[in-house]
Amino acid sequence: MEDPEYSELRHSELRHAELRHADLQYPIGKFDRSKAAHSAEDRKRLIDSIADLPERLRSAVAGLNGKQLDTPYREGGWMVRQVVHHLADAHMNAYARFKLALTEETPAITPFDEAAWAELADSRVTPIEVSLALVENLHARWVVLLRSLKPEDWERKVTHLKAGQMALNLMLSLYAWHGAHHVAQIDALRARNQW
Numbered sequence: 001m002e003d004p005e006y007s008e009l010r011h012s013e014l015r016h017a018e019l020r021h022a023d024l025q026y027p028i029g030k031f032d033r034s035k036a037a038h039s040a041e042d043r044k045r046l047i048d049s050i051a052d053l054p055e056r057l058r059s060a061v062a063g064l065n066g067k068q069l070d071t072p073y074r075e076g077g078w079m080v081r082q083v084v085h086h087l088a089d090a091h092m093n094a095y096a097r098f099k100l101a102l103t104e105e106t107p108a109i110t111p112f113d114e115a116a117w118a119e120l121a122d123s124r125v126t127p128i129e130v131s132l133a134l135v136e137n138l139h140a141r142w143v144v145l146l147r148s149l150k151p152e153d154w155e156r157k158v159t160h161l162k163a164g165q166m167a168l169n170l171m172l173s174l175y176a177w178h179g180a181h182h183v184a185q186i187d188a189l190r191a192r193n194q195w
């Protein structure tokens with residue numbers, strides 16, 4: 001008879017291998033496009049989460065040395081450093097998209113090639129402090145803007161060339177998810193390595 005503990009271990013290893021990729025890349029799950037923020041309560045909660053992101057990101061990377069920052073958060077994934085710079089890249093785009101949506105009629109939004117941006121020199125070698133400060137300052141302005149929106153403003157849309165039409169109430173949930181998603185990747189890496 002097989003040692004039950006061994007069998008359990010083997011089973012969990014197999015299961016772990018199956019789930020490994022999706023779990024590591026999407027530790028909080030993929031974004032659910034059905035989750036637009038339709039109520040004022042939902043929007044308040046999501047704006048608060050965007051307001052807290054700079055601090056959550058800072059604690060996620062606190063105390064990591066250069067070698068740890070240059071470690072991919074999963075095999076074949078971005079280095080921690082690139083994840084931090086990616087949040088600045090993506091949220092600068094997001095902020096501009098909100099402002100475009102508020103000042104133009106359903107403007108067309110150009111997607112950016114996030115993988116290619118992450119390979120440019122500034123994403124690979126800039127000290128993370130630069131992007132931590134950038135994200136802090138960017139989110140400070142973004143949150144002032146978000147808290148000023150009237151209920152009807154949340155229905156304003158952009159046309160994303162790949163994702164189609166998106167209202168601001170959907171983009172709000174998307175970016176609240178996006179910040180939490182990348183922070184969770186870093187948290188999971190640290191937990192696995194006991195850093």
Ligand code: NI
Binds near residue numbers: 086
């Ligand atoms: Ni991202």
